[in-house]
Amino acid sequence: GAGVSQSPRYKVTKRGQDVALRCDPISGHVSLYWYRQALGQGPEFLTYFNYEAQQDKSGLPNDRFSAERPEGSISTLTIQRTEQRDSAMYRCASSLDQRAANTGELFFGEGSRLTVL
């Protein structure tokens, strides 16, 4: 596709349910990042993939959060047993490679807004 595509754009769920958020990066992009943005705040780093390898998951808040990118393309961020504090915009970004990202060629998707009731 032309840009980073995320789905669903909006997700409302009840506390305790599991949710899966999908990211389809720009074709050919090796590096993929997940960020979380609370209302009125800047994005916060969650995790980073290089191809299918998860290089850093230090930003995942706790073990209810996990992410995968099994074939080095589409990535899924899964939140188990959701809590109200998980409500936020979840943004995915991709870049051709890490060098490209460092020089500003980092492209963000429009995000998935999660609301936990």
Added chain:
Amino acid sequence: ELKVEQNPLFLSMQEGKNYTIYCNYSTTSDRLYWYRQDPGKSLESLFVLLSNGAVKQEGRLMASLDTKARLSTLHITAAVHDLSATYFCAVGSNDYKLSFGAGTTVTVRA
């Protein structure tokens, strides 16, 4: 932990006047980015500053970086309505991680 502070957080601009947004960060970095976000939209890259003293300009926006002071500024010249948006600065803290400021919400009034 790298901390990034932007100020002001809210900025009401009058058309035609000049304004500056400040971005301070807590630890050494040589990568500073400015993004624009329109409501409901993605983050759009505005500037990448990769060295001390770097200055970039695009239209009415100009960004600069002072790595010794750990300070970047985004200067807006002769504000116009279509500059209304939220502006974020972000600092590169390692090879791939960005730390963002809280954003500055800009409203331009006639």
